[in-house]
Amino acid sequence: MNETAKTAAPEAGLDETLHDDRILILDFGSQVTQLIARRVRESGVYCEIWPYSSSAERIRAFAPKGIILSGSPASVLDKDAPTIPDVVFSLNVPVLGICYGQQAMCRQLGGTVETSEHREFGRAHIDIIKDCALFRGTWARGGREQVWMSHGDRVTKLPPGFQAVAVSEGAPFAIIADEGRRLYGVQFHPEVVHTPHGAALLRNFTHDVAGCRGTWTMAGFREMEIARIRQQVGKGRVICGLSGGVDSSVAAVLIHQAIGDQLTCIFVDPGILRAGEADEVIRTFRDRFNIHLIHRDASDLFLNALEGVSDPEIKRKTIGRLFIEVFEEEAAKLGGAEFLAQGTLYPDVIESVSFTGGPSVTIKSHHNVGGLPERMKMQLVEPLRELFKDEVRELGREMDIPEAIVGRHPFPGPGLAIRIPGAITREKLDLLRRVDSIFLEEIRSAGLYDAIWQAFAVLLPVRTVGVMGDGRTYDYACALRAVTSTDGMTADIYPFDMSFLNRVAGRIVNEVRGVNRVTYDITSKPPGTIEWE
Numbered sequence: 001m002n003e004t005a006k007t008a009a010p011e012a013g014l015d016e017t018l019h020d021d022r023i024l025i026l027d028f029g030s031q032v033t034q035l036i037a038r039r040v041r042e043s044g045v046y047c048e049i050w051p052y053s054s055s056a057e058r059i060r061a062f063a064p065k066g067i068i069l070s071g072s073p074a075s076v077l078d079k080d081a082p083t084i085p086d087v088v089f090s091l092n093v094p095v096l097g098i099c100y101g102q103q104a105m106c107r108q109l110g111g112t113v114e115t116s117e118h119r120e121f122g123r124a125h126i127d128i129i130k131d132c133a134l135f136r137g138t139w140a141r142g143g144r145e146q147v148w149m150s151h152g153d154r155v156t157k158l159p160p161g162f163q164a165v166a167v168s169e170g171a172p173f174a175i176i177a178d179e180g181r182r183l184y185g186v187q188f189h190p191e192v193v194h195t196p197h198g199a200a201l202l203r204n205f206t207h208d209v210a211g212c213r214g215t216w217t218m219a220g221f222r223e224m225e226i227a228r229i230r231q232q233v234g235k236g237r238v239i240c241g242l243s244g245g246v247d248s249s250v251a252a253v254l255i256h257q258a259i260g261d262q263l264t265c266i267f268v269d270p271g272i273l274r275a276g277e278a279d280e281v282i283r284t285f286r287d288r289f290n291i292h293l294i295h296r297d298a299s300d301l302f303l304n305a306l307e308g309v310s311d312p313e314i315k316r317k318t319i320g321r322l323f324i325e326v327f328e329e330e331a332a333k334l335g336g337a338e339f340l341a342q343g344t345l346y347p348d349v350i351e352s353v354s355f356t357g358g359p360s361v362t363i364k365s366h367h368n369v370g371g372l373p374e375r376m377k378m379q380l381v382e383p384l385r386e387l388f389k390d391e392v393r394e395l396g397r398e399m400d401i402p403e404a405i406v407g408r409h410p411f412p413g414p415g416l417a418i419r420i421p422g423a424i425t426r427e428k429l430d431l432l433r434r435v436d437s438i439f440l441e442e443i444r445s446a447g448l449y450d451a452i453w454q455a456f457a458v459l460l461p462v463r464t465v466g467v468m469g470d471g472r473t474y475d476y477a478c479a480l481r482a483v484t485s486t487d488g489m490t491a492d493i494y495p496f497d498m499s500f501l502n503r504v505a506g507r508i509v510n511e512v513r514g515v516n517r518v519t520y521d522i523t524s525k526p527p528g529t530i531e532w533e
């Protein structure tokens with residue numbers, strides 16, 4: 001998805017000694033590998049996800065204190081099934097195999113795996129038959145525990161040195177251990193919330209078994225990153241596209257702390273922002289930070305280029321290209337800049353190195369990435385490329401960035417243009433701004449803003465018949481969308497009370513002349529995406 005991330009990924013590892021407690025997660029393609037990383041980070045331990053096919057040299061150089069093997073859609077019984085690199089077992093560090101990871105470990109170390117009649121998907125129970133370092137303090141012998149399973153294969157014979165420590169109906173070897181070599185395997189998924197004590201189990205692995213101290217904090221990260229930015233940039237000049245959103249604001253403040261006046265931020269008004277947004281961003285930033293900020297009104301440029309464009313991908317690419325053009329123009333006015341700062345986050349990096357390796361399908365081109373590397377003369381500075389969104393927020397709070405910025409819902413660079421299916425017009429933009437403001441105003445006054453990941457309105461390209469004040473109307477319909485999420489990769493709809501939706505719909509139809517119908521989008525992601533285009 002993210003070309004820039006592709007270039008960042010190979011050396012995404014931290015070479016500093018500040019965080020020498022690190023766990024390596026080898027990805028075999030499970031849908032939930034990212035959750036393993038989240039749980040490990042939450043336990044205060046730095047970790048990275050690498051493809052299972054990573055080279056032995058890289059793995060050795062990373063010097064992990066422990067290795068976790070993810071699940072996989074593959075079966076170890078498949079011809080050409082992915083295998084665990086030998087180096088994993090020669091580093092003398094603890095290893096935890098999860099589901100496929102357990103099965104592959106068993107097979108490679110001399111056990112047997114078979115396809116089972118007794119497939120388990122979803123909630124299951126395991127019986128603990130022995131005590132084990134992996135769950136010391138959490139579970140004990142004799143207990144019956146709830147876990148989440150998703151497997152068709154199972155281990156049927158253990159490799160030498162291993163013992164079963166827990167069993168389930170479908171998996172006689174639900175947890176296995178070779179305590180001497182510190183090798184562990186679980187058939188279930190401790191990383192998902194449906195395994196209630198899964199996080200504690202992973203914490204036991206990283207802390208008690210692997211001996212990590214849990215020193216990964218945002219304060220430590222900030223110091224390390226400031227040093228790294230200084231080293232990369234030297235005396236060079238950096239420009240940072242500042243949207244007022246969480247990622248670019250946190251990146252800008254961090255870079256400013258590192259290199260001060262060598263940084264110039266550029267806020268572009270592309271004419272597709274929400275009501276009052278440009279003023280608000282400029283005011284908040286100028287009041288609060290002493291960072292050089294250029295405000296460029298490029299609304300005519302963007303709106304003229306988007307005239308008559310109805311294809312979502314063409315809209316996105318046009319917007320992406322114009323952003324770069326404007327950044328380059330502004331950089332030239334400053335006498336040139338060697339670096340462009342971006343708020344790339346870890347999910348972008350992970351997606352680009354996913355297990356399949358090959359090009360994944362393009363669902364949508366994010367405005368700030370498509371074609372960037374070939375065109376750019378500037379080198380990228382991406383200080384947040386190892387963080388998840390909630391970590392970025394924590395870092396922002398650590399640096400005293402106001403809650404109004406840190407807690408903001410994400411807003412996409414292509415803005416309202418991708419919330420008006422079909423060609424956009426100034427009239428439609430104006431209608432959508434008014435609908436959107438009412439929706440957000442009501443969300444704020446109901447105290448729901450922070451419980452929602454992102455909320456917005458979409459102006460539909462359909463007119464419907466209505467009756468108002470005994471007269472006929474023939475106006476636009478709109479859709480409201482509100483979702484919960486932790487990283488934007490998957491999302492659930494926010495379950496508003498009907499009375500809330502009623503109130504919002506009533507206000508929209510009464511106050512926005514030109515809109516006479518309101519719907520609520522109840523599609524989760526997947527199968528939908530968050531934005532409509």
Ligand SMILES: Nc1ncnc2c1ncn2[C@@H]1O[C@H](COP(=O)(O)OP(=O)(O)OP(=O)(O)O)[C@@H](O)[C@H]1O
Nearest residue numbers: 241242243245246247248267268343368410411413
């Ligand atoms: N109006 C804008 N002016 C300048 N740069 C922008 C603008 N909109 C987006 N960008 C650039 O595009 C990048 C990606 O946008 P994105 O929306 O992912 O991040 P963000 O706006 O910083 O944070 P958030 O995800 O919270 O909205 C930003 O980090 C910023 O560098």
Ligand SMILES: O=c1[nH]c(=O)c2[nH+]cn([C@@H]3O[C@H](COP(=O)(O)O)[C@@H](O)[C@H]3O)c2[nH]1
Nearest residue numbers: 365366367410411412413414488529530531
């Ligand atoms: O800066 C951005 N430029 C883009 O081109 C873009 N497209 C989607 N988004 C945001 O990403 C998250 C996931 O969105 P989707 O489910 O629609 O892909 C949601 O938070 C979206 O708002 C974008 N952000």
Ligand SMILES: NC(=O)CC[C@H](N)C(=O)O
Nearest residue numbers: 071072099100151152153
């Ligand atoms: N979730 C997994 O790792 C599944 C592994 C393997 N595909 C199985 O069905 O058992």
Ligand SMILES: [Mg+2]
Nearest residue numbers: 243245411412
């Ligand atoms: Mg944004």
